[in-house]
Amino acid sequence: MNIGVMGAGAVGCFFGGLLARAGHAVTLVGRPALVEAARAQGLRLQMKDGFDGPVAIGAATGPEALADADLVLFCVKSADTEATGRAMLPHLKPGAVVLAMQNGVDNAERLAAVLGRPVVPVVVYVATDMAGPAHVRHHGRGDLILGTGPDSERVAEVLRAAGIPASVSLGVTAALWDKLIINCAYNAVSAVAQVPYGAMVAVPEVRALMADVVAEAVAVARGQGIAVADDILDRVMALASAMPGQFSSTAQDLARGKRSEIDYLNGHVVRQGAALGIATPANGALLALVKLLEAKAG
Known part of the structure; x- marks a missing residue:
């Protein structure tokens, strides 16, 4: 397949790299520094399983590079969803399949409104x-859950053939909320303290804060009719054991002086909670702290 990656950050480069290694014609759309390096030496794909080598891959700075893409991995930050969608709209083939591979729960819906065509929501665990x-x-995992659509099963087969565990689920909305809850528990704390997950949960007060964050997010999700499993807190806490050295994406953004996605993580819970009349003080405090750090950084 001809595959385009819109937003070639860590997630886009990882999955794009695996697909390119499997023989697909992949083009990364990203920043000039990435494009220059990829054109000169390929994409260096450093896997947890020991593989470490260059992968031949295309790269470009503009969305016009998506003109031949049969499949587009849409991996931009949540705040950039609408603007990026408008920029790539004139260049998409009529039959191209678009996967929204982003944090947050409403990106596929927002992107579909801009593109005027279906977008497949995807839960990304990597x-x-x-x-x-x-x-x-690559530090761990790498599996995807795709929402249902006319091309979802075919795309999942392509992903699996490239070594990417991928499934299609009618319950993708609940899965997106599960991941949102995990992100709400970890991302802001890791960012504010600039510590990895293992160091976070070693502090009893942080574990108590995380439990409050999860309880608020679960209440909001259930208030919207989303089924959240009763063991969600156990699964949230187990992540630190599986990835003790991992820094959250929000922590990485702030460390690089970049805008984070906090408005679409804890911020989403706060906004939806307000609409439902559900108090979310723990999520609100984390939202405020990250916004303060962003303001400090300019």
């Missing part, structure tokens, strides 16, 4: 970071 221009480093 720990990655960018170690340098066109150098993606």
Whole structure:
């Protein structure tokens, strides 16, 4: 397939790299430094399983590079969803399948409104970071849950053939909320303290704060009719054991002086809670702290 990656950060480069390694014609759309490095030496894909090598891959700075794409991995930050969607709209093939592979729960809906066509929501479970221009480093997992659509099963087969565990689920909305709740518990605290998950949960007061954050988010989700499993707190806490050295994406953004996605994580819970009349003080405090750090950084 011809595959485009819109937003070639750590997530886009990781999955794009795996698809390119499997033989697909992949083009990363990203910043000039990444494009220059990828064109010069390929994408360095450093896997947790030991693989570490260059992968031949296309790269460009503009959405016109998506013109031949049969499949688009849409991996931009949540705040950029609408603007990026408008920019790539004139360049999409009529039959191209678009996967919204982002944090948050409403990106696929927002993107579909801009594009005027269906967008497949995807839950992404992966720990990655960018170690340098066109150098993606894999720390764990790498599985995807796709929402249902006319092409979802076919796309999932392509992903699986490239070594990417992918499934299609009618319960993708609940899965998106599960991930949102996990992100709400970890991302802001990791960002404010600039510590990895293992160090976070070693502090009893942080564990208590995380439990409050989860309880508020669960109440909001259930208030919207979303089924959240009773063991969600246990699964949230178990993540630190699986990825003790991982820094959240919000922590990585702030460390690099970039705008975070906090408005679409804890901020989403706060806004939806207000609409439902559900108090969310723990999420609100974390939202305020991250926004303060963003303001301080300018």
